[in-house]
Structure formats: C-alpha cells, structure tokens
Amino acid sequence: MLLGLALGAVAVAASWWRAGGSSLDGGDAVDAAARLAGLLAGYTGVVMLALMARAPLVERTVGSTRLARTHALGGRLVVLLMSVHALLATAHWAEGASAAQWRGLAASLVQHVLLLEAVIAFLLLLGAAVASIRSARRRLGYTAWHAVHTTTYAATTLGLGHQLVGPDLAGRPLARAAWCALYAVTALLLVRYRLVEPLRAARRHRLRVAAVVPEGPGVVSVLITGQHLAELRSEAGQFFRWRFLAAGLWWTANPYSLSAPPRGDSLRITVKALGPHSRALARLRPGTRVWARGPYGGLTGRSGPPARKVLLLGGGIGIAPLRALFETLPGEVTLIYRARRAEDLVLRSELDAIAATRAARVIYAIDGSGADSLPLTGRALRAAVPDIADHVVYLAGPPGMTAAAERSLRRAGVPRRHVHCEALEI
Numbered sequence: 011m012l013l014g015l016a017l018g019a020v021a022v023a024a025s026w027w028r029a030g031g032s033s034l035d036g037g038d039a040v041d042a043a044a045r046l047a048g049l050l051a052g053y054t055g056v057v058m059l060a061l062m063a064r065a066p067l068v069e070r071t072v073g074s075t076r077l078a079r080t081h082a083l084g085g086r087l088v089v090l091l092m093s094v095h096a097l098l099a100t101a102h103w104a105e106g107a108s109a110a111q112w113r114g115l116a117a118s119l120v121q122h123v124l125l126l127e128a129v130i131a132f133l134l135l136l137g138a139a140v141a142s143i144r145s146a147r148r149r150l151g152y153t154a155w156h157a158v159h160t161t162t163y164a165a166t167t168l169g170l171g172h173q174l175v176g177p178d179l180a181g182r183p184l185a186r187a188a189w190c191a192l193y194a195v196t197a198l199l200l201v202r203y204r205l206v207e208p209l210r211a212a213r214r215h216r217l218r219v220a221a222v223v224p225e226g227p228g229v230v231s232v233l234i235t236g237q238h239l240a241e242l243r244s245e246a247g248q249f250f251r252w253r254f255l256a257a258g259l260w261w262t263a264n265p266y267s268l269s270a271p272p273r274g275d276s277l278r279i280t281v282k283a284l285g286p287h288s289r290a291l292a293r294l295r296p297g298t299r300v301w302a303r304g305p306y307g308g309l310t311g312r313s314g315p316p317a318r319k320v321l322l323l324g325g326g327i328g329i330a331p332l333r334a335l336f337e338t339l340p341g342e343v344t345l346i347y348r349a350r351r352a353e354d355l356v357l358r359s360e361l362d363a364i365a366a367t368r369a370a371r372v373i374y375a376i377d378g379s380g381a382d383s384l385p386l387t388g389r390a391l392r393a394a395v396p397d398i399a400d401h402v403v404y405l406a407g408p409p410g411m412t413a414a415a416e417r418s419l420r421r422a423g424v425p426r427r428h429v430h431c432e433a434l435e436i
Contacts, residue, residue, distance in 0.1 A: 015057060015084075022053045025185050029178040044098035045178050051091035052173045052189075055135070055166050056196050058084040063199035069306050076308075082142065085162075089139045092132050128172035134165035144409070151285035153262050163200075166193075208253075208263075208303045214238060217300035219254070220276065222292060226356040228283035229327070230292045231269060234300055235276045242305060245312070246271040246334035247404070247432075250304035252279070259290055263303060267406075267432075269330035269357065271338050277302075280357065282327040309335070309404060309432040317341055317402035317428075321395060323415055324348065328407030331432060333357050335404055336364050343370045344395055346384065348411070350377045386414045388421030399423035405431040 026046050058081050061068060069077065141150060141158040150158070170193055173179060179186045217236040225231050244250070246268065253263040264287050269280035283289040309331055318341050324332040325348040336345050345365070349355045355374055365372045373394055375384035384390055392398055403424055405412050412431050419429055 015054075015080075018057065019050060019053060022049050025049075026178050029182065029185070040098050040102045044095050044102060045176065047091045047098065048095035048173065048176065049178055051088050051095055052169060053192070054084050054091065055088045055162075055169070056193055058088065059162065059166055060196040060199055063196070063203045064303070064306060065199055065203055069308075085135075085139060085142065089135055092135060096132060124171045124175055127168040131165040131168040131172075134161045134168075138162050138165075151287075152264055153285060153287045156262060156264075204303075208301055211242075211303070212299075212301040215242070215302075217277075217302055219294050219296055219298040219300060221296060222294050224292070225280060227353055228289075229280065229356045230283075231278055231280045231357075232291055232294060233276060233278050234302075236300075237275065239272060239275055239277065242272070244268065244272045244277070244305035245310040246338040247309040247311075247331045248305035248307040249331070250277075250279075250302040250306065253301040253303075254291070254294060255299040255301065256290075256294060259287065262287065263301070264288070265306070267307070267331040267334075268305075269333050271334050280327065280330040280333070284327075307331075307432060309406060309430055311335070311339055319397070319401045320344070321346065321398060321401040321403045323403060323405050323407075323419075325407030325411040325415075326354075328405075328411070328432070329357060329361075331406050332404060333361060333364075336361065336370070337368075339404075343368070344373070344401070345370065346373045346375060346394065348375045348377070348384065348386075348407070352376055352382075386411070386418050388418045388423075391418055391422045399425075401428070403429045405429060 023046065026042075026049055061077055061084075062081050064077075138159050138161060140146060141155055147155045173189065174186060179189055215236040215238055217234050219232060220235040221233040223231045223233070249265050249267040251263040251265050253260065266279040266281050268277060270278040281288050281291050283292065320339050320341050320343045322332045322336055322339075322343065322345040324346070329347055332345065332347075336343060345361065347355060347361070352374075358374070361372050364370065373384065374382060376382040384394055395401065398419075399422065401424065403419055405415055405419075407415070416429060416431060420426060
C-alpha cells in the first residue's frame, strides 16, 4: 500500500516538474518548492480520505489497524506539507512586497476567495491535528474528537479550488482532469460507504437492541438482533461502527468489537464506559433501533495461515474481540487476559467455560507485583508460555499496551509476521 501511495506522489512531483518545477534559481526556487509542497499536501489529504472511506476491498487487504496508522501518519504529513507550503509561499510573496502591500494583506485575503478558503482549510486541518494528539484526544473523548475530525472533509473541499487555479494545474486540461477525477472518486467512495451502504443495511437488517447486560464495573454487553445477518459475513474478532438511534447517541457512530461469534439473527458487543457515548449504552432500552457499518477489521482467523498453536493476548476491553476468537479459532489456544484489578476481569465465567469445553488455557494477569502479575516483558511471556515463539499471536487492547506487547513478543522470539494486532483507541 505504501508503495502505491509513494508512486502516486512521484506522479504528482513529475507533473509539477513538467509545469515548471525545474526553475530552481533564486526566488523561483522558493516558489517552486512552495508549489510542490502544496500539490503533495492536496494529494496526500485526498488519498487519506479515500482510504478511510473503508471500502471493503481495502479494509480486507490492508487491515483496520494498519489503515488507521497509515491515516494518522498521512494526516501528520499533510499538516507538515501545508505548513511548508504556507511558509514558503508567504516568503516568496514577501520578497517583493512593499510595506503598503503588507498592510493590505488581510484585505487581499478577503478579496481573493479561493486563497481565503485555502487559509481556512489549513486552520481546520491544523485543529484536527492538534485534537488527534493522544493526550488531547483522551481528554476530548472519541465523540468530540470525531466531530472535530469530520472538519477534514470541509478542509479538503475548500482547498481544491485553490489548487485548480494554481500555476501547476491552470491551463493544463489533462492535469486538471486527473486531479478532479481523484477528488471525484474519493467523494463517490465516501458517499457510497459512509452514507448509501449504511442506509441500505439499516433497511435490510432492521437491527434493534434486544438486551443490555451488566458485565462488571462500567462494562455492559449489548445484544443486538436483526434480519438476514448472515449476509453481513461478519466474523469473530471484527468490529462495526454502531449508531444507536436514541437521544444523545443518534448523531455519531462509534466502533465496538463483537464479543461473541455472530449467531443466527444476533450480534453482541461488550463496551467499557470510557466516555459519554460508551457510558450512555448502559441506559439503552430494548427495541432501540441501530444502524451499523461494517464489518471491519482483520483480527480474524483469516489473518494468516492456519496455526497449530495460538496465543491471544489482551488488556482491558480488548478482551471483547479475543473472547469471540477464543471460542472459534482452531488449534491449541492460550489466552492471557490482563487487567488493572481482579474486578475488571469481565466475561470470566464465559472464558472459563470455553476453556473447559475446548481444553484451552486461560491466564488472568493483574497489574502489580502480586502472584497474579505478569509483566509485559519478553522474559515473563516466555515463562508463561515457554514455546511462545511457535505461536501465532492475536493482540488487542489500548495502544500503549499493544505497542509494549509487540516489542516484548519480538524479544520473546515471535516473528513480526506472526503477530496480528488491533489497537483499541480510548
């Protein structure tokens, strides 16, 4: 995937070169560099939106975690490129500007609508970038962060006019047509997979809340029933983006993993109260209508070739997808379930019953230094599972935990290609 994105960037740079990017003397060099940064920012931004349209083919091929990481990296790159473009373009303009022109800059922005739109687009993207810093995102919560993040659609649209009238596209019909086609295809993908498909699925499957079951402190399972659910082709380990048509919840769709294998006409999610949206799920009433987009995620039995030995390693609410996989994955399965406190170990009776039925092993690990602790180190993991290097590992939990676990698994001798990860943002 990264190779394809890089080839697209090379094509953009080649177009810039043909449009006069080869003029690299003096002030022209500053102007040319500014134009290149702007083109690459526009290209990267629209491609990131296309990837996050979550077309099924892309989702299955790339995987949700890798897709999200690529999107985050691309977003930072867009902001960097736009900053470079703005600074260099301003420097080039300032080189020949008089004092009177400096004083009239604000009025000039207002008069030149497309330039003003570009400035607004940059500010919107900068705001989304700040909101996506992990500490800021944690304070905002998923719902508020998502609301800020949706402004990137407006930012991308606002920036298009500025790009089309720039010297690299103006007067070049083929280049402008290709650029417009890239944006049009992205818009079609977003409309289809973010709007049309969810509406079609809502009408076809008629999902409703059947029951809300407390599972532990701040944790509930929501049982959802509907029609023709086999058509969704969902698998254990996947997630949907759920929109509950209830007061305070209908306007946003949040991602929650299936915590049990799909069964006939029902799906189940298990959710921890980490923000306003997830806390409100405990108050859902049976009969509440539900819209769902998905399934998404590559944390399934198809993540790699069949394995004789499997290790499931989860922390916090990461147990939700792993509980579904624990029941369904073939082979010799070991589950390590980490929690801060013993009372935070949810679905324990189900896990014990599954372990007894399939002669599997469950290790409950509590943070701290007690007998039940299991540090996330290569040595501790090898001690718990001596032949760990022979296992295929499915990993789910908060980003910090999964990142630490991935490093420790490599130190324990597990090949990178044998680790399948789903980092659950909180």
